[in-house]
Amino acid sequence: MSTPAKIALALLLALMATFTIGVLSGKIWWFSEDPPLMVIPDMDDQFRLKPQGEARFFADNRAQRDPVEGTLPRQGKTYPFGMGDVDSAEKYFAAGNPLPKTEYVLARGQNRFNTFCSPCHNYTGTGDGLVQQKGFGNQVTMNLLREEARAYSDAKIFHVISAGQNIMPAYADRISETDRWAIVHYIRELQQKANGGMVPPTSNGTVSSTQSTTVSKRMQ
Numbered sequence: 001m002s003t004p005a006k007i008a009l010a011l012l013l014a015l016m017a018t019f020t021i022g023v024l025s026g027k028i029w030w031f032s033e034d035p036p037l038m039v040i041p042d043m044d045d046q047f048r049l050k051p052q053g054e055a056r057f058f059a060d061n062r063a064q065r066d067p068v069e070g071t072l073p074r075q076g077k078t079y080p081f082g083m084g085d086v087d088s089a090e091k092y093f094a095a096g097n098p099l100p101k102t103e104y105v106l107a108r109g110q111n112r113f114n115t116f117c118s119p120c121h122n123y124t125g126t127g128d129g130l131v132q133q134k135g136f137g138n139q140v141t142m143n144l145l146r147e148e149a150r151a152y153s154d155a156k157i158f159h160v161i162s163a164g165q166n167i168m169p170a171y172a173d174r175i176s177e178t179d180r181w182a183i184v185h186y187i188r189e190l191q192q193k194a195n196g197g198m199v200p201p202t203s204n205g206t207v208s209s210t211q212s213t214t215v216s217k218r219m220q
Protein backbone atom coordinates (compact mmCIF):
# COMPACT_ATOMS: atom_id res chain seq x y z
CA MET A 1 0.00 0.00 0.00
CA SER A 2 1.31 3.40 -0.89
CA THR A 3 2.00 5.92 1.84
CA PRO A 4 -0.87 8.32 0.93
CA ALA A 5 -3.28 5.35 0.95
CA LYS A 6 -2.00 4.33 4.42
CA ILE A 7 -2.52 7.88 5.70
CA ALA A 8 -6.04 7.98 4.21
CA LEU A 9 -6.89 4.61 5.81
CA ALA A 10 -5.53 5.72 9.18
CA LEU A 11 -7.60 8.92 9.01
CA LEU A 12 -10.71 6.95 8.07
CA LEU A 13 -10.19 4.53 10.97
CA ALA A 14 -9.62 7.43 13.36
CA LEU A 15 -12.83 9.09 12.14
CA MET A 16 -14.83 5.89 12.55
CA ALA A 17 -13.42 5.32 16.03
CA THR A 18 -14.26 8.88 17.05
CA PHE A 19 -17.79 8.49 15.71
CA THR A 20 -18.29 5.13 17.47
CA ILE A 21 -17.02 6.46 20.79
CA GLY A 22 -19.15 9.57 20.29
CA VAL A 23 -22.30 7.51 19.80
CA LEU A 24 -21.60 5.15 22.68
CA SER A 25 -20.80 7.93 25.11
CA GLY A 26 -23.96 9.76 24.13
CA LYS A 27 -22.08 12.78 22.84
CA ILE A 28 -23.63 12.37 19.41
CA TRP A 29 -27.00 12.60 21.04
CA TRP A 30 -29.12 13.34 17.98
CA PHE A 31 -28.35 9.88 16.75
CA SER A 32 -30.52 8.08 19.27
CA GLU A 33 -33.26 8.71 21.82
CA ASP A 34 -31.99 5.91 24.05
CA PRO A 35 -29.86 6.63 27.07
CA PRO A 36 -26.22 6.31 26.09
CA LEU A 37 -24.16 3.32 27.00
CA MET A 38 -22.09 4.35 29.96
CA VAL A 39 -18.66 2.81 30.15
CA ILE A 40 -17.94 4.95 33.17
CA PRO A 41 -21.28 5.81 34.86
CA ASP A 42 -22.31 9.44 34.50
CA MET A 43 -23.43 11.44 37.51
CA ASP A 44 -26.97 11.61 36.18
CA ASP A 45 -27.30 7.88 36.70
CA GLN A 46 -26.43 7.16 40.26
CA PHE A 47 -27.89 5.63 43.37
CA ARG A 48 -30.42 7.95 44.91
CA LEU A 49 -33.41 7.86 47.20
CA LYS A 50 -36.75 9.26 46.17
CA PRO A 51 -38.70 11.48 48.56
CA GLN A 52 -41.39 9.45 50.29
CA GLY A 53 -39.91 6.32 48.77
CA GLU A 54 -38.65 3.23 50.52
CA ALA A 55 -35.13 2.61 51.78
CA ARG A 56 -34.46 -0.64 53.55
CA PHE A 57 -31.18 0.71 54.79
CA PHE A 58 -33.06 2.54 57.54
CA ALA A 59 -34.87 0.72 60.33
CA ASP A 60 -38.15 2.50 59.58
CA ASN A 61 -37.79 1.91 55.80
CA ARG A 62 -38.40 5.57 55.05
CA ALA A 63 -36.17 7.15 52.42
CA GLN A 64 -37.04 10.63 53.60
CA ARG A 65 -35.06 11.54 56.67
CA ASP A 66 -35.87 14.29 59.10
CA PRO A 67 -33.38 17.13 59.19
CA VAL A 68 -30.86 17.01 62.00
CA GLU A 69 -32.32 18.37 65.21
CA GLY A 70 -31.95 22.12 65.44
CA THR A 71 -31.88 22.55 61.65
CA LEU A 72 -33.19 25.92 60.56
CA PRO A 73 -34.19 27.35 57.22
CA ARG A 74 -31.88 30.05 55.92
CA GLN A 75 -32.43 33.21 57.91
CA GLY A 76 -34.60 31.17 60.25
CA LYS A 77 -34.56 31.46 64.00
CA THR A 78 -35.03 28.86 66.70
CA TYR A 79 -38.32 29.12 68.49
CA PRO A 80 -37.45 29.70 72.14
CA PHE A 81 -40.42 28.06 73.89
CA GLY A 82 -41.13 24.39 74.39
CA MET A 83 -44.47 22.76 73.61
CA GLY A 84 -45.93 23.14 77.09
CA ASP A 85 -44.59 26.63 77.68
CA VAL A 86 -47.72 28.50 76.61
CA ASP A 87 -47.51 31.02 79.45
CA SER A 88 -44.05 32.29 78.49
CA ALA A 89 -45.12 32.53 74.85
CA GLU A 90 -48.24 34.48 75.77
CA LYS A 91 -46.16 36.89 77.82
CA TYR A 92 -43.49 37.28 75.14
CA PHE A 93 -45.99 37.81 72.33
CA ALA A 94 -48.45 39.77 74.45
CA ALA A 95 -48.62 42.50 71.80
CA GLY A 96 -50.48 40.08 69.56
CA ASN A 97 -50.06 39.74 65.87
CA PRO A 98 -47.35 42.10 64.59
CA LEU A 99 -48.57 41.89 60.99
CA PRO A 100 -51.25 44.19 59.64
CA LYS A 101 -54.34 42.32 58.51
CA THR A 102 -54.13 43.27 54.87
CA GLU A 103 -55.51 41.46 51.86
CA TYR A 104 -52.01 40.32 50.98
CA VAL A 105 -51.27 38.98 54.47
CA LEU A 106 -54.57 37.09 54.50
CA ALA A 107 -53.88 35.62 51.07
CA ARG A 108 -50.44 34.53 52.22
CA GLY A 109 -51.93 33.09 55.41
CA GLN A 110 -54.51 31.19 53.39
CA ASN A 111 -51.85 29.84 51.06
CA ARG A 112 -49.68 28.61 53.95
CA PHE A 113 -52.68 27.27 55.87
CA ASN A 114 -53.91 25.32 52.86
CA THR A 115 -50.45 23.90 52.32
CA PHE A 116 -49.44 23.01 55.87
CA CYS A 117 -52.57 22.78 57.96
CA SER A 118 -55.46 21.69 55.73
CA PRO A 119 -54.34 18.05 55.51
CA CYS A 120 -55.47 17.68 59.12
CA HIS A 121 -57.55 20.77 59.94
CA ASN A 122 -59.29 20.89 56.54
CA TYR A 123 -59.45 24.03 54.42
CA THR A 124 -62.08 25.51 56.69
CA GLY A 125 -60.32 24.78 59.98
CA THR A 126 -62.95 22.29 61.11
CA GLY A 127 -60.44 19.56 61.87
CA ASP A 128 -61.80 16.92 59.50
CA GLY A 129 -59.09 17.10 56.86
CA LEU A 130 -57.96 14.15 54.75
CA VAL A 131 -55.55 12.80 57.36
CA GLN A 132 -58.33 12.77 59.91
CA GLN A 133 -60.78 11.20 57.45
CA LYS A 134 -58.33 8.46 56.51
CA GLY A 135 -57.76 7.66 60.14
CA PHE A 136 -55.38 9.44 62.42
CA GLY A 137 -55.05 6.59 64.89
CA ASN A 138 -57.34 7.51 67.71
CA GLN A 139 -56.21 11.12 67.50
CA VAL A 140 -58.67 13.90 66.98
CA THR A 141 -57.58 16.98 65.07
CA MET A 142 -59.05 19.90 66.90
CA ASN A 143 -61.68 22.09 65.36
CA LEU A 144 -60.18 25.56 65.21
CA LEU A 145 -63.60 27.16 64.90
CA ARG A 146 -65.01 26.01 68.19
CA GLU A 147 -65.71 28.46 70.97
CA GLU A 148 -62.69 27.56 73.05
CA ALA A 149 -60.25 27.99 70.16
CA ARG A 150 -61.89 31.27 69.19
CA ALA A 151 -61.08 32.56 72.65
CA TYR A 152 -57.36 31.77 72.35
CA SER A 153 -55.00 34.69 72.15
CA ASP A 154 -53.06 35.25 68.95
CA ALA A 155 -49.95 34.38 70.94
CA LYS A 156 -51.35 30.99 71.90
CA ILE A 157 -52.23 30.08 68.32
CA PHE A 158 -48.80 31.28 67.19
CA HIS A 159 -47.27 29.16 69.91
CA VAL A 160 -49.16 26.01 68.91
CA ILE A 161 -48.08 26.44 65.28
CA SER A 162 -44.47 27.06 66.33
CA ALA A 163 -44.03 24.45 69.03
CA GLY A 164 -46.81 21.95 68.27
CA GLN A 165 -49.37 20.54 70.68
CA ASN A 166 -49.39 16.90 71.74
CA ILE A 167 -49.53 14.91 68.49
CA MET A 168 -49.52 18.00 66.29
CA PRO A 169 -45.99 18.67 65.02
CA ALA A 170 -44.08 21.92 65.48
CA TYR A 171 -43.76 24.10 62.41
CA ALA A 172 -41.15 26.64 63.51
CA ASP A 173 -38.53 24.93 61.38
CA ARG A 174 -40.74 24.81 58.28
CA ILE A 175 -42.78 27.98 58.26
CA SER A 176 -41.13 31.36 58.73
CA GLU A 177 -42.13 33.53 61.65
CA THR A 178 -43.82 36.03 59.34
CA ASP A 179 -45.80 33.30 57.62
CA ARG A 180 -46.87 31.85 60.96
CA TRP A 181 -48.32 35.22 61.96
CA ALA A 182 -50.04 35.44 58.57
CA ILE A 183 -51.60 32.03 59.29
CA VAL A 184 -52.83 33.37 62.64
CA HIS A 185 -54.62 36.21 60.82
CA TYR A 186 -56.15 33.71 58.42
CA ILE A 187 -57.37 31.46 61.25
CA ARG A 188 -58.99 34.52 62.85
CA GLU A 189 -60.70 35.21 59.54
CA LEU A 190 -62.00 31.63 59.34
CA GLN A 191 -63.21 31.86 62.92
CA GLN A 192 -64.97 35.15 62.33
CA LYS A 193 -66.67 33.85 59.21
CA ALA A 194 -67.79 30.69 61.01
CA ASN A 195 -69.13 32.83 63.79
CA GLY A 196 -71.33 34.81 61.43
CA GLY A 197 -68.76 37.56 61.05
CA MET A 198 -68.69 38.28 64.79
CA VAL A 199 -65.38 38.98 66.40
CA PRO A 200 -64.98 36.91 69.57
CA PRO A 201 -64.80 39.34 72.50
CA THR A 202 -61.73 37.77 74.07
CA SER A 203 -59.75 37.65 70.87
CA ASN A 204 -57.07 40.17 70.17
CA GLY A 205 -57.02 39.10 66.57
CA THR A 206 -58.72 42.21 65.33
CA VAL A 207 -56.62 44.94 63.88
CA SER A 208 -56.25 48.12 65.80
CA SER A 209 -54.51 51.00 64.17
CA THR A 210 -51.59 50.71 66.58
CA GLN A 211 -51.16 47.01 65.91
CA SER A 212 -51.05 47.41 62.20
CA THR A 213 -48.34 50.03 62.33
CA THR A 214 -46.10 48.28 64.84
CA VAL A 215 -44.68 45.55 62.70
CA SER A 216 -42.44 44.11 65.32
CA LYS A 217 -38.70 44.52 65.17
CA ARG A 218 -38.56 40.82 65.90
CA MET A 219 -39.71 40.12 62.39
CA GLN A 220 -36.95 42.01 60.64
Ligand code: HEC
Pocket residue numbers: 113116117118119120121131139140141142143144148149157160161165166167168169171183
Ligand atom coordinates in the same frame (compact mmCIF):
# COMPACT_ATOMS: atom_id res chain seq x y z
C1 HEC B 1 -50.68 16.10 61.19
C2 HEC B 1 -51.94 16.75 61.43
C3 HEC B 1 -51.92 18.22 61.76
C4 HEC B 1 -51.39 19.24 61.01
C5 HEC B 1 -50.71 19.15 59.67
C6 HEC B 1 -51.68 20.44 61.74
N1 HEC B 1 -52.33 20.16 62.90
FE1 HEC B 1 -53.00 21.50 64.26
N2 HEC B 1 -53.64 19.99 65.43
C7 HEC B 1 -53.58 18.66 65.12
C8 HEC B 1 -54.06 17.88 66.24
C9 HEC B 1 -54.16 16.38 66.30
C10 HEC B 1 -54.40 18.80 67.23
C11 HEC B 1 -54.92 18.49 68.63
C12 HEC B 1 -53.72 18.34 69.52
C13 HEC B 1 -54.10 17.99 70.91
O1 HEC B 1 -54.63 16.90 71.12
O2 HEC B 1 -53.85 18.79 71.81
C14 HEC B 1 -54.14 20.12 66.70
C15 HEC B 1 -54.34 21.30 67.39
C16 HEC B 1 -54.17 22.54 66.87
C17 HEC B 1 -54.44 23.78 67.56
C18 HEC B 1 -54.96 23.91 68.97
C19 HEC B 1 -56.44 23.80 68.95
C20 HEC B 1 -57.04 23.76 70.34
O3 HEC B 1 -58.24 23.96 70.40
O4 HEC B 1 -56.32 23.49 71.30
C21 HEC B 1 -54.16 24.81 66.69
C22 HEC B 1 -54.32 26.30 66.96
C23 HEC B 1 -53.69 24.21 65.48
N3 HEC B 1 -53.69 22.83 65.61
C24 HEC B 1 -53.31 24.91 64.36
C25 HEC B 1 -52.66 24.33 63.28
C26 HEC B 1 -52.08 25.09 62.21
C27 HEC B 1 -52.18 26.59 62.06
C28 HEC B 1 -51.50 24.19 61.36
C29 HEC B 1 -50.69 24.47 60.12
C30 HEC B 1 -49.51 25.27 60.31
C31 HEC B 1 -51.74 22.87 61.91
N4 HEC B 1 -52.43 23.00 63.06
C32 HEC B 1 -51.31 21.71 61.32
C33 HEC B 1 -53.13 18.11 63.95
C34 HEC B 1 -52.50 18.81 62.94
